[in-house]
Amino acid sequence: MAEVTLTNVCKSFGDDVALDDVSMTVPDGSFVVLLGPTGAGKTTTLRMVSGLDTPDMGKITIGGRDMAGMTPAQRDVAMVFQQYSLYPHLTVRQNLEFPLKSPILRTPQPEIDRKVKEVAEVLQISHKLDNKSTALSGGEMQRVSIGRALVRQPSVYLMDEPLSSLDAKLRSDLRIELKGIQANSGATLLYVTHDQIEAMTMATHVGVLDNGKLVQFGSPRELYENPVSVYAASRLGQPRINMLPADIFGGAPAAATHIGLRPEQILQGNGEDSTVHRIEHLGDQTRLHLSFKSHDLITVTDAHTDLKVGDIVKIRPHEALYFGANGARVA
Amino acid sequence: MSFSATEPTRGTKWFAGIAVVLYAIITLIPLLWIVATGFKSPADSISYPPVVVFEPSLEGYVNLFTARTRATEDMLEAAGPAVTWYDKITRNRGTIISGPSRYGERFMNSIIIGFGSTLLCMILGTAAAYAFSRFKVPLKDDLLFFILSTRMMPPIAVAIPIFLMFRNLGLNDTHLGMILLYTAVNLSLSVWLLKGFIDEIPIEYEEAALIDGYTRFQAFYKVVLPQAATGIASTAIFCLIFAWNEYAFAVLLTSGTAQTAPPFIPTIIGTSGKDWPAVAAGATIFLVPVMVFTILLRKHLLRGITFGAVRK
Numbered sequence: 001m002a003e004v005t006l007t008n009v010c011k012s013f014g015d016d017v018a019l020d021d022v023s024m025t026v027p028d029g030s031f032v033v034l035l036g037p038t039g040a041g042k043t044t045t046l047r048m049v050s051g052l053d054t055p056d057m058g059k060i061t062i063g064g065r066d067m068a069g070m071t072p073a074q075r076d077v078a079m080v081f082q083q084y085s086l087y088p089h090l091t092v093r094q095n096l097e098f099p100l101k102s103p104i105l106r107t108p109q110p111e112i113d114r115k116v117k118e119v120a121e122v123l124q125i126s127h128k129l130d131n132k133s134t135a136l137s138g139g140e141m142q143r144v145s146i147g148r149a150l151v152r153q154p155s156v157y158l159m160d161e162p163l164s165s166l167d168a169k170l171r172s173d174l175r176i177e178l179k180g181i182q183a184n185s186g187a188t189l190l191y192v193t194h195d196q197i198e199a200m201t202m203a204t205h206v207g208v209l210d211n212g213k214l215v216q217f218g219s220p221r222e223l224y225e226n227p228v229s230v231y232a233a234s235r236l237g238q239p240r241i242n243m244l245p246a247d248i249f250g251g252a253p254a255a256a257t258h259i260g261l262r263p264e265q266i267l268q269g270n271g272e273d274s275t276v277h278r279i280e281h282l283g284d285q286t287r288l289h290l291s292f293k294s295h296d297l298i299t300v301t302d303a304h305t306d307l308k309v310g311d312i313v314k315i316r317p318h319e320a321l322y323f324g325a326n327g328a329r330v331a
Numbered sequence: 332m333s334f335s336a337t338e339p340t341r342g343t344k345w346f347a348g349i350a351v352v353l354y355a356i357i358t359l360i361p362l363l364w365i366v367a368t369g370f371k372s373p374a375d376s377i378s379y380p381p382v383v384v385f386e387p388s389l390e391g392y393v394n395l396f397t398a399r400t401r402a403t404e405d406m407l408e409a410a411g412p413a414v415t416w417y418d419k420i421t422r423n424r425g426t427i428i429s430g431p432s433r434y435g436e437r438f439m440n441s442i443i444i445g446f447g448s449t450l451l452c453m454i455l456g457t458a459a460a461y462a463f464s465r466f467k468v469p470l471k472d473d474l475l476f477f478i479l480s481t482r483m484m485p486p487i488a489v490a491i492p493i494f495l496m497f498r499n500l501g502l503n504d505t506h507l508g509m510i511l512l513y514t515a516v517n518l519s520l521s522v523w524l525l526k527g528f529i530d531e532i533p534i535e536y537e538e539a540a541l542i543d544g545y546t547r548f549q550a551f552y553k554v555v556l557p558q559a560a561t562g563i564a565s566t567a568i569f570c571l572i573f574a575w576n577e578y579a580f581a582v583l584l585t586s587g588t589a590q591t592a593p594p595f596i597p598t599i600i601g602t603s604g605k606d607w608p609a610v611a612a613g614a615t616i617f618l619v620p621v622m623v624f625t626i627l628l629r630k631h632l633l634r635g636i637t638f639g640a641v642r643k
């Protein structure tokens with residue numbers, strides 16, 4: 001359990017700038033989620049912290065200690081790889097035991113057995129413990145790979161899209177387990193995901209990466225309600241925030257070129273006319289695709305709505321977000 | 332009938348089976364002939380037309396392992412009646428055993444030099460291949476090409492410089508000298524083969540081991556080596572076969588202490604007439620170690636252990 005800081009960290013691969021002057025503090029015991037589209041530098045950030053790669057510039061500390069020149073083993077981090085690399089010559093059990101048997105931990109066998117059993121139960125892989133690790137499904141491999149991190153109690157857990165290939169039920173089970181483990185043990189987690197729900201439900205802090213730059217860092221709520229840019233606003237929210245010309249409803253601030261409307265910022269019932277051109281019933285909610293002054297926008301409505309394609313819905317904005325020409329938030 | 336893209340059809344299987352069996356018979360006939368000749372009597376071994384069914388005899392093997400002297404009647408009487416079965420065989424030919432032959436020693440030399448150089452070659456080759464595969468080595472491509480280039484001419488082309496060098500270093504006719512020589516010759520092959528195998532092992536496994544608290548060497552030892560076993564086994568077989576069969580350098584550089592079996596076996600012909608059964612017996616025994624080694628490593632050759640645990 002430790003605080004992690006990155007100060008002015010830069011990393012390039014040839015001409016490819018993977019991280020551009022990233023500074024961030026992962027508080028002790030926090031659950032920090034990194035968001036960003038593919039190639040944004042999320043994996044690179046984790047690799048910097050783990051010590052598998054070293055920054056070209058800048059400083060990384062874990063628990064207040066400078067990590068320059070420290071090997072991954074000395075940093076005491078556990079990592080779940082995006083490529084869940086199980087040791088193919090070992091069984092599932094041996095894979096889970098591997099970190100505990102390291103020369104640094106040298107855990108006694110009874111303790112190893114207890115930990116492995118416990119973690120296998122949490123991850124629902126107890127029945128596969130004696131399988132060869134190559135004889136598993138993708139989702140099972142991914143769980144073993146999470147397990148290999150969870151058997152330890154490192155200063156920081158680094159997880160790179162750990163739940164990406166699990167089914168919806170398992171994913172929500174493990175979301176709760178992971179959050180529980182973090183909350184109970186006070187572990188520090190740096191976690192990469194593309195999944196909205198994971199970010200919103202588990203994170204204490206969210207960092208948004210754009211092309212190697214950290215553009216916003218704050219609580220998920222802050223990020224959702226108070227995004228600094230169009231880019232940050234687009235990271236969270238299902239369906240995505242709607243972007244329309246700023247003056248479409250009138251009353252926009254002078255510098256604004258776009259108005260951003262999340263579904264709950266579109267009030268239905270009065271205002272201006274829009275036409276329903278598509279309806280998606282998702283079970284717990286219904287998505288309305290509306291045509292409004294030749295723009296498309298998506299919002300949500302009752303699960304049991306009577307609306308049909310072609311109906312007219314009156315809409316008006318409520319506490320909308322305004323953005324300037326360069327994408328930055330203006331109001 | 333079901334159709335699959337990977338399973339060969341029944342016709343193809345039959346054809347392949349017959350082809351393999353025919354090929355095996357053709358390649359095995361000379362081998363069987365040598366083994367059979369080892370158990371023939373000298374007369375049977377040179378009879379024409381050749382005999383296929385014969386009365387087996389161990390005379391070849393006895394002659395291979397013993398030195399014998401032609402004995403007069405008096406000497407035979409003085410030596411008393413034959414006690415052992417091999418004494419009986421030699422007395423029948425009017426000879427008595429004067430001591431062991433040099434075959435045992437030469438065979439042991441082959442074992443020491445063949446396996447010694449193979450082991451050394453595997454250790455050095457794996458280390459070099461790992462470094463070339465994983466680290467930023469300055470001038471990597473040039474170095475690799477240089478290593479390969481040492482095999483572009485037949486090694487025997489540099490026989491004379493090596494002979495002179497060995498003489499000056501006192502390595503002539505020593506086990507160490509031969510081990511170093513065969514290692515040097517085999518190293519280029521083993522570095523290249525092993526680099527190919529290690530390149531195939533995804534680096535993620537080592538990274539995972541580094542994170543799991545192991546040093547790079549431990550990661551190499553615990554994660555890379557087991558997965559490279561297949562490659563190491565097949566490379567080791569190639570190296571052993573070369574060192575085991577090598578003849579030219581062995582003739583040139585060894586004469587006594589470190590002489591290996593290949594230059595020794597032909598000398599059997601000369602010692603007491605054309606003793607083909609003894610030569611065949613020597614060749615038969617000479618074949619065994621490589622065969623056993625290959626069979627022992629076979630399971631590594633067939634085991635594809637590196638597939639499937641990394642999401643691509």
Ligand SMILES: Nc1ncnc2c1ncn2[C@@H]1O[C@H](COP(=O)(O)OP(=O)(O)OP(=O)(O)O)[C@@H](O)[C@H]1O
Nearest residue numbers: 013016017018036037038039040041042043044045
């Ligand atoms: N080993 C490498 N060599 C060269 N370029 C690299 C290397 N690793 C990463 N990059 C580059 O750095 C940038 C950031 O990569 P990174 O893997 O951090 O992205 P990511 O945010 O994890 O993306 P994804 O969501 O697809 O996993 C990319 O442009 C990538 O091409």
Ligand SMILES: [Mg+2]
Nearest residue numbers: 042043082160
């Ligand atoms: Mg990534």
